[in-house]
Amino acid sequence: MSETASTARAPVALLPSLAPLLLAWLPRRRWFAGKGKPVTGFALVSATELLPPGPAGPGLLHLLVRVQQPGLTASASPGDCYQLLLGVCDALPPRLAPALIGRVTGGPLAGRTVYEALQDPRLAALLLERLRSPGTIGPLRFHRTVAIPDGLPPRVLDAEQSNTSLVYGDAYILKIFRRIHPGANPDLELPLALARAGCARVPAPVAWYEAGSGPDGATLGVLQPYLRGSQDGWQLALEALAAGRDFVPEAHALGRATAEVHTALAEALPTVRLARRQARELAVAMSRRLDAATQAVPALMPYVPGLRAAFETVAALAENGGTWRAQRVHGDLHLGQALRSADGEWSVIDFEGEPTKPLAERRRPQPPVRDVAGMLRSFDYAAHSHHPLDPRWAERCREAYCAGYAEASGRDPRAEAALLRAYETDKAVYEVVYEARHRPDWLRVPMAAVERLAAPPGVAPLPPVAGRALTGRTRYSPDRLP
DSSP states (O other): OOTTOOOTTSOTTHHHHHHHHHHHHGGGSTTOTTTTSOOOEEEEEEEEEEEOOBTTBOEEEEEEEEEEOTTOOTTTOOOEEEEEEEEEESSOOGGGGGGEEEEOOSGGGTTOEEEEGGGSHHHHHHHHHHHHSOEEETTEEEEESSOOOSOOOEEEOSOOSSEEEEEETTTEEEEEESEEOSBOOHHHHHHHHHHHTTOTTSOOOOEEEEESOGGGOEEEEEEEEOOTTOEEHHHHHHHHHHTTOOOHHHHHHHHHHHHHHHHHHHHHSOOEEEOHHHHHHHHHHHHHHHHHHHHHOGGGGGGHHHHHHHHHHHHHHHHTTOOEEEBOOOSSOOGGGEEEOTTSOEEEOOOOOOTTSOHHHHTSOBOTHHHHHHHHHHHHHHHHTSSSOOHHHHHHHHHHHHHHHHHHHSOOGGGGHHHHHHHHHHHHHHHHHHHHHHOGGGTHHHHHHHHHHHSOTTOOOOOOOOOOOOOTTSOOOTTSOO
């Protein structure tokens, strides 16, 4: 994304005039990743007028803005880039009052009111119109694969995390990426590859838009079919727990669906082998994350030797000639990323990966058991959301999920026990830090997993201590900052 990509309609005075408003508004957004650090400045990457404001209605301004914060230097990291869609009008209607950003006092928009455009159905509908008509507007490039009907009313989904999603007429869902990285976003790249491979487990993108092209281009938004009537796996699991019934059939079917996705990805995209050097680097990275986590949460200290042993086992196996297949994977798989339709079929969504990690890392081939480990941890979270706790519920789900995976792929993830244990341990350590910082009431969930994973294989940990139920109706998503 070139810093000189701004259009002729974006004079130098535009960003300075908006900066005071953005300074107050941007850090309060849930998708803003720089919380806890002051914003010291902004740099304009591009500005595109998708619709000029006029007496008949508001204008729509698309911005890519870099946010400068302490600890960042221009040579090392110029700051996070964010995608903003701003409505521009003379007077904001009362119904859009919650979307207000502020009134501009100088520059080319002096005297105008700016607001969050996606909250305005007229402007949200205009964005779909741009996707319906492929082409280029300034630095923005719009693409589609099929014809898209017009007149679909938009609505913004409330469950906003690191992105913003709009549903159009219950037919399509548009995910708008807020924190922008150069390169193809996996949430476009992988579903496109799966569609070409004929995998029906993932909704195929029907349109998308990007800034620039080539290595410096960036994916800005993806439109996919909206799976109306589907429920996510997290809510389904909680409903099963509340009804006092097993989740084994659903977990088994979800394991099969995961395996089908992995198989299709391996056929569509290159695979590699992790040998001695790569496995050693993997184990070292996991150990470093454990050290950092222990500094942040001292309660981990008694379990460090047992947890580190899981990583050292992987390195030792590699030293003795062990190798593992690596491929493109989901990267952030849990029950909230799986949708089950009314006929019982599972779909997998949200291939963006962990948004806090660099894009290059998210696009790196990984062993498929990394996704499996994420789902196993998710079953554990679901079980702990219900009172009284039934540890066997999660264990039955875990076994059923792995069995379903093995049936569909011919490869049982439990056969790679050392690697699976290492990934599950690494995930649990991450969860401890996340919960300690953001949701202390949930900390006992990953700590119970830490106690189990730190015990030598074959040695059962102490029975879990009974406690009050967690507020588990919240969608499980520990990799999404609150």
